[in-house]
Amino acid sequence: MRGNFSTITKIFSAGVIAAGLSMSAPAKAADDTIKVGILHSLSGTMAISETTLKDVMLMLIEEQNAKGGLLGKKLEPVVVDPASNWPLFAEKARELISKDKVAAVFGCWTSVSRKSVLPVFSELDNILFYPVQYEGEESERNVFYTGAAPNQQAIPAVDYLMSADGGSVKRWVLEGTDYVYPRTTNKILEAYLKSKGVPAEDIMVNYTPFGFSDWQTEVSAIKKFGLAGKKTAVVSTVNGDANVPFYKELGNQGIKAEDIPVMAFSVGEEELAGLDTGPLVGHLAAWNYFESVDTPQNKKFIDDWHKFIKNDKRTTNDPMEAHYIGFNMWVKAVEKAGTTDPDKVIDAMVGVSVPNLTGGYSTMMPNHHITKPVLIGEIQADGQFETVSQTPGLVMGDEWSDYLPDSKDLISDWRAPLHCGNFNVATGKCGGKGTN
Amino acid sequence: MILLRAIGLTLLLTMASLLPSQAAEADLRAGIAKFATATNFSATEAVVRELAASGDPAVERALSALADGNLYVRKTDSQIFVGKETGDGIDLLDPLSGEKAADAAKADLAKIKVNNGLRRIIRDALGTLTLRAKDPAVRLAAAATMFKTPDAANIEPLDGAIAAESDDAVKSMFEQARAASILVSDKPEADKLAAISVIAARGDRDALSLLTSVEANGQGAVRDAATGAIGRINSTLALWDAGQNIWYGISLGSVLLLAAIGLAITFGVMGVINMAHGEMVMLGAYTTFVVQQVIRTSFPGLFDWSLVIALPLAFLVAALVGLAIERGIIRFLYGRPLETLLATWGVSLVLQQAVRTIFGPTNQEVGNPSWMSGSFDVGQLAITWNRLWILAFALAVFAVLLYVMKRTPWGLQMRAVTANRRMAASMGIKTPWVDALTFALGSGIAGIAGVALSQIDNVSPNLGRGYIIDSFMVVVFGGVGNLWGTLVGAFSLGIVNKFLEPYAGAVLGKIVVLVLIILFIQKRPRGLFALKGRAVEA
Numbered sequence A: 001m002r003g004n005f006s007t008i009t010k011i012f013s014a015g016v017i018a019a020g021l022s023m024s025a026p027a028k029a030a031d032d033t034i035k036v037g038i039l040h041s042l043s044g045t046m047a048i049s050e051t052t053l054k055d056v057m058l059m060l061i062e063e064q065n066a067k068g069g070l071l072g073k074k075l076e077p078v079v080v081d082p083a084s085n086w087p088l089f090a091e092k093a094r095e096l097i098s099k100d101k102v103a104a105v106f107g108c109w110t111s112v113s114r115k116s117v118l119p120v121f122s123e124l125d126n127i128l129f130y131p132v133q134y135e136g137e138e139s140e141r142n143v144f145y146t147g148a149a150p151n152q153q154a155i156p157a158v159d160y161l162m163s164a165d166g167g168s169v170k171r172w173v174l175e176g177t178d179y180v181y182p183r184t185t186n187k188i189l190e191a192y193l194k195s196k197g198v199p200a201e202d203i204m205v206n207y208t209p210f211g212f213s214d215w216q217t218e219v220s221a222i223k224k225f226g227l228a229g230k231k232t233a234v235v236s237t238v239n240g241d242a243n244v245p246f247y248k249e250l251g252n253q254g255i256k257a258e259d260i261p262v263m264a265f266s267v268g269e270e271e272l273a274g275l276d277t278g279p280l281v282g283h284l285a286a287w288n289y290f291e292s293v294d295t296p297q298n299k300k301f302i303d304d305w306h307k308f309i310k311n312d313k314r315t316t317n318d319p320m321e322a323h324y325i326g327f328n329m330w331v332k333a334v335e336k337a338g339t340t341d342p343d344k345v346i347d348a349m350v351g352v353s354v355p356n357l358t359g360g361y362s363t364m365m366p367n368h369h370i371t372k373p374v375l376i377g378e379i380q381a382d383g384q385f386e387t388v389s390q391t392p393g394l395v396m397g398d399e400w401s402d403y404l405p406d407s408k409d410l411i412s413d414w415r416a417p418l419h420c421g422n423f424n425v426a427t428g429k430c431g432g433k434g435t436n
Numbered sequence B: 001m002i003l004l005r006a007i008g009l010t011l012l013l014t015m016a017s018l019l020p021s022q023a024a025e026a027d028l029r030a031g032i033a034k035f036a037t038a039t040n041f042s043a044t045e046a047v048v049r050e051l052a053a054s055g056d057p058a059v060e061r062a063l064s065a066l067a068d069g070n071l072y073v074r075k076t077d078s079q080i081f082v083g084k085e086t087g088d089g090i091d092l093l094d095p096l097s098g099e100k101a102a103d104a105a106k107a108d109l110a111k112i113k114v115n116n117g118l119r120r121i122i123r124d125a126l127g128t129l130t131l132r133a134k135d136p137a138v139r140l141a142a143a144a145t146m147f148k149t150p151d152a153a154n155i156e157p158l159d160g161a162i163a164a165e166s167d168d169a170v171k172s173m174f175e176q177a178r179a180a181s182i183l184v185s186d187k188p189e190a191d192k193l194a195a196i197s198v199i200a201a202r203g204d205r206d207a208l209s210l211l212t213s214v215e216a217n218g219q220g221a222v223r224d225a226a227t228g229a230i231g232r233i234n235s236t237l238a239l240w241d242a243g244q245n246i247w248y249g250i251s252l253g254s255v256l257l258l259a260a261i262g263l264a265i266t267f268g269v270m271g272v273i274n275m276a277h278g279e280m281v282m283l284g285a286y287t288t289f290v291v292q293q294v295i296r297t298s299f300p301g302l303f304d305w306s307l308v309i310a311l312p313l314a315f316l317v318a319a320l321v322g323l324a325i326e327r328g329i330i331r332f333l334y335g336r337p338l339e340t341l342l343a344t345w346g347v348s349l350v351l352q353q354a355v356r357t358i359f360g361p362t363n364q365e366v367g368n369p370s371w372m373s374g375s376f377d378v379g380q381l382a383i384t385w386n387r388l389w390i391l392a393f394a395l396a397v398f399a400v401l402l403y404v405m406k407r408t409p410w411g412l413q414m415r416a417v418t419a420n421r422r423m424a425a426s427m428g429i430k431t432p433w434v435d436a437l438t439f440a441l442g443s444g445i446a447g448i449a450g451v452a453l454s455q456i457d458n459v460s461p462n463l464g465r466g467y468i469i470d471s472f473m474v475v476v477f478g479g480v481g482n483l484w485g486t487l488v489g490a491f492s493l494g495i496v497n498k499f500l501e502p503y504a505g506a507v508l509g510k511i512v513v514l515v516l517i518i519l520f521i522q523k524r525p526r527g528l529f530a531l532k533g534r535a536v537e538a
Helices: A002-023 A047-066 A086-099 A111-124 A154-162 A180-195 A216-225 A240-252 A296-309 A318-337 A342-349 B002-018 B020-037 B041-053 B057-067 B116-129 B136-148 B152-164 B168-184 B189-202 B205-217 B220-269 B277-298 B300-328 B337-359 B385-407 B409-419 B421-426 B431-453 B465-478 B483-523
Strands: A033-039 A074-080 A104-107 A128-130 A143-145 A171-177 A203-208 A232-237 A262-264 A284-287 A353-355 A361-363 A375-379 A385-390 A410-413 A420-424 B071-074 B080-085 B090-093 B100-104 B109-111 B375-378 B381-384
Touching: A033 A047, A033 A086, A047 A074, A047 A104, A047 A240, A047 A296, A047 A318, A074 A086, A086 A104, A086 A111, A104 A318, A111 A128, A111 A143, A111 A180, A128 A318, A143 A318, A154 A180, A154 A232, A154 A262, A154 A284, A154 A375, A171 A180, A171 A216, A180 A203, A180 A232, A203 A216, A203 B483, A216 A232, A216 A240, A216 B220, A216 B483, A240 A262, A240 B385, A284 A385, A296 A318, A318 A342, A318 A353, B020 B041, B020 B057, B020 B071, B020 B080, B041 B057, B041 B116, B057 B071, B057 B080, B057 B116, B071 B090, B080 B109, B116 B136, B136 B152, B136 B168, B136 B205, B152 B168, B168 B189, B168 B205, B189 B205, B189 B220, B205 B220, B220 B277, B220 B381, B220 B385, B220 B409, B220 B431, B220 B465, B220 B483, B277 B300, B277 B337, B277 B431, B277 B465, B300 B337, B300 B431, B381 B385, B385 B409, B385 B431, B385 B483, B409 B421, B409 B431, B421 B431, B465 B483
Parallel strands: A033 A074, A033 A104, A104 A128, A128 A143, A171 A203, A171 A232, A232 A262, A262 A284
Antiparallel strands: A284 A375, A353 A361, A375 A385, A410 A420, B071 B080, B071 B109, B080 B090, B090 B100, B375 B381
């Protein structure tokens, strides 16, 4: 009885839809729009970083609609708030895909939140655009990584510090917050530094808890470590909120960038906004985008952003550019596929190439990572970065690090015929496991 | 008239050409002008080195402007100027005389880029150039730079400077810099041994770092002398290290005390489990931000006073919010700790989100007044001003609070109500109002703690979250209901934490402290200083 009833409903609703389509009349408002899911925390600890990304997505969707939408339909943003709560990310992702029937989702910041939604995306077969630099060691069919992999940020940053321009650094402090991104990145960096002949006693690794605010001991340990007569630098994967007290302590204890530069991977314009950067001039950050980059595209982007957010003081940053690239790639892939069906779009994504904000083009590679330039910037007194070094060409994201024994044989290629995110070239089998 | 002027001008010109400094100035100007054509860092570096090699102190202005990122090329005529930012444009100063030459909009200028390497080179160059500067502080800085970057070529200028120096402190610094330079030169062994003893007498980490490299590269008697000196310095430094840990511990303790002291009243004295305590701290910090914002836009001259102005306001704001929470929610929940906990937790979320909606989710910049920036040395201890002020402030708040509780009629009523509510009510004390005011006091104190914490932490909606657990830990450890317990608890937790951190790391250190507290509470459930007598809960 029950079965019969549901069959009847299905037939009935299918008929309605078919009728709606054939008459090409607006039967329901929802049929007219393509829904785009935005999965960023708007409350809780991560709101500080993620709210901006929600806003930039709304801006991009609004602009696309002003250009006439996509496939003749308007785009409709669906915003949910996973509240910095990792299991809630999975729940909200499921809600977006099953209930709201979104065509793609743009979201997540921390690696934990990404890991928590992965099973949902592969089960319900939808698309996630992940805009933040991360530790690598992952390549999923349903995820497109528009942030930097370690070789697009960490490795070039260390190379710069080792070069004559960067001060020929010989001694390294790897300072990080205690969670998966810093731990994996530091593992890769340690292996990389050792492969470059840095002895173990010249590397100091230290971790602090999330939101750490009392940096006195750590900073004086760095100071002490730096007095061994060799040029020393700090590579910082300290996350989010903990950075402000860290930099304040550096400034107060008089660690100058000329003596011990700090190279940060998680400090962007947004983090510096809460800080008097006078004492920090010369400390470094490695990203694929800086607000100070002087290109017409970037100028337009910043102007649009200020207009949209109605505040001239709001900064732009690297993950925002990643969403800009990711969104435009998705639009192009949907146009190419002629449908928003995730399966077809996923296939159409590889090879799509769109302008980035630094004056070049970024291309989606078969491993679902993109090509980007790597910029090294020094903090200026006005809270901006000034580019002091830039890779000559674009760097392709390498998901499986070549410097970790577990992942050096793995590659990823989501095109036919391989269709594999963790192919082991040594054994010739799909299904290798990296470090995570 | 015109003729007279022309004669004057010619006269002036002839005189100018006769003066040797005038010719040198032209050379310097030509040298500085080369910055305009330097397109990359190594080209700029070459120009810097050339200017430094001139040995003329006049280049100092241009070089230090370059290091500060204030040296500009005017796009129209490729002239070099030192820029000084004004409200909407930039004042252009002459790179040699420092006099105002013109002004320009930012778009018409190109900044000459510097990086860390260049800044270092400039600093070293300025060291040699400013050895004879008028200001003793500049000479001292020059000597300190030369000490850190020893070079055999420095010995000669240093010899001259030592002979001419009258200030004892600067002179001894010069001598140390000279000794450092001797160690990297090819002077005879006897000179080097003397130099080692000069440096060893300095006894700090910089000396240690220098001697370590001497030990690694030297031979024979020089190396032995260096090894001996390193040993002596290390043993004194070990003592200083312990002292430093104690200082760090005290300063962490003062932060904990500030965060916990309001809670010592609301939780300790009244017994309300107030999860929104951290948000009161956060409100205080945001009040500071608003005060600074107003001062920045309307009264820039008052900036150094911003914290003093913010203190009473932060107290008022937090106290009023506290009062509203007590009157609106908590008074219906006395005696139901679990519900109080949940309700105040809810309040904390509401307050956080409210602040997030009003001010935005990003960090707000709260500046340090000049008297709270930087650090000073006591022996080998670097003490930062902001930490010292926070310590003094925490102790002052504690003293005032203690006075209020022990010596004022209000304090007496508060203690009476907490000791025995019904008896107090029978004596004519309006217990509901005492409750409300006590809660407001506790919240207000949390608010002024926020003013202090805004100086060392992020001012973001999450500010309070980081302190709530620590605050409860301090109050429970110190003994509920006892202010002295909170004081001792805060400082002992701070010091234990800082002694563990270098060995166990920050993450493990925190865990160890937590385990220690749990064990301690097993042994003494009422904390360090248990309240004696027929007090509190029946």
